[in-house]
Amino acid sequence: MDALSIGIIVFATVTALLFKFVLYHKISHWMDQDLIKGLAEGDDHKHRFLTQHLNDMKAAKVKRKLQHQRLTDLATEFEQNR
Numbered sequence: 001m002d003a004l005s006i007g008i009i010v011f012a013t014v015t016a017l018l019f020k021f022v023l024y025h026k027i028s029h030w031m032d033q034d035l036i037k038g039l040a041e042g043d044d045h046k047h048r049f050l051t052q053h054l055n056d057m058k059a060a061k062v063k064r065k066l067q068h069q070r071l072t073d074l075a076t077e078f079e080q081n082r
Helices: 003-040 044-059 064-081
Strands: none
Touching (some): 003 064
């Protein structure tokens, strides 16, 4: 193999990995927003409340599995406090 072939393989591999990384994060963000929209049920105040808590959990590096459970619990708690 010559240098050009190796360069093409390396470029294609790096590009594919970058695409996978970006796509994974975009889909994760879309799933989070879809969950919040579903839990908020059209209530803007509840949507902002859940979005703020999601951002706080991400800043605290809470695991993704726990984030969704906590958001569901917070939505239920929000409704009970109204």
